[in-house]
Amino acid sequence: MATEELTGYIFPHPKRTEFLVDLDELNRNDLRKLAGVNDFGKLRKWKIFADDLKGNQDPFVWNKNFLNSYCKKPWNRKYWNGIKYIIWVSSTDDGKIYCDLVMLIKEYSAWENFVTPLYDGNLFANRDHYARFEEHTTDNQRNNANNMTRTTLKGDSDKSFQPLDENGELIEISDILRSNNVSIIKAKDKNGKNVQNNIIKLYDSNSKQIYEDIIERSAFKIKGNSLAKIRAFMNDEIDKFINT
Numbered sequence: 001m002a003t004e005e006l007t008g009y010i011f012p013h014p015k016r017t018e019f020l021v022d023l024d025e026l027n028r029n030d031l032r033k034l035a036g037v038n039d040f041g042k043l044r045k046w047k048i049f050a051d052d053l054k055g056n057q058d059p060f061v062w063n064k065n066f067l068n069s070y071c072k073k074p075w076n077r078k079y080w081n082g083i084k085y086i087i088w089v090s091s092t093d094d095g096k097i098y099c100d101l102v103m104l105i106k107e108y109s110a111w112e113n114f115v116t117p118l119y120d121g122n123l124f125a126n127r128d129h130y131a132r133f134e135e136h137t138t139d140n141q142r143n144n145a146n147n148m149t150r151t152t153l154k155g156d157s158d159k160s161f162q163p164l165d166e167n168g169e170l171i172e173i174s175d176i177l178r179s180n181n182v183s184i185i186k187a188k189d190k191n192g193k194n195v196q197n198n199i200i201k202l203y204d205s206n207s208k209q210i211y212e213d214i215i216e217r218s219a220f221k222i223k224g225n226s227l228a229k230i231r232a233f234m235n236d237e238i239d240k241f242i243n244t
Contacts, residue, residue: 008085008202011072015090016049016100046168049100060129062231063122064224066103066155067129070136085207098170099163103155114141114148124231161221163214176213180206
């Protein structure tokens with residue numbers, strides 16, 4: 001029997017912060033700057049789920065291509081050969097599992113070394129993602145930086161998205177995972193609290209199907225292009241447009 005190819009990962013994590021975006025408030029300021037922000041349908045107040053708006057963020061969603069350089073990633077490059085799908089989820093105590101980000105990987109961008117970050121044209125990606133490498137680097141990694149390579153995974157701008165239901169809430173996918181033979185089992189830490197599994201591997205037999213099932217369940221798919229435009233428009237006056 002042929003060995004199945006590893007083609008994806010599920011990354012469990014704590015629930016992300018909810019940011020309530022008032023699109024009408026943004027539009028009143030300058031609709032032209034938001035041309036192309038059309039993922040949100042007819043609802044005018046939308047929740048966006050992210051690590052933050054300022055400071056260390058990974059994955060970084062306020063970019064045309066979603067970025068993942070640090071969080072959850074195995075450092076050994078062999079674990080990324082052939083990886084196409086990354087699905088980020090959080091779970092509740094009653095067993096519900098919510099998907100807050102789907103990345104279809106378009107590009108693997110290798111850094112010059114472990115501590116020489118990539119940069120691109122997005123000010124916020126540079127400041128709040130790439131430049132935060134020190135917070136994700138151990139002393140041993142720093143001492144061996146020239147012998148190690150860090151890789152940034154970039155999501156396809158058209159096929160990566162935040163999946164929301166018809167009410168603008170995250171979709172629940174526990175049944176999708178079960179039907180594709182995936183179990184997320186909570187463990188207990190030393191204090192008896194539930195903790196998430198670090199990484200769940202997906203293979204040929206289920207990764208694409210899970211991705212397609214999430215697409216089918218999503219009433220709205222919020223993509224990086226829209227989030228990047230909203231973030232750039234807000235600049236650092238975020239309190240004017242955002243409620244948490």
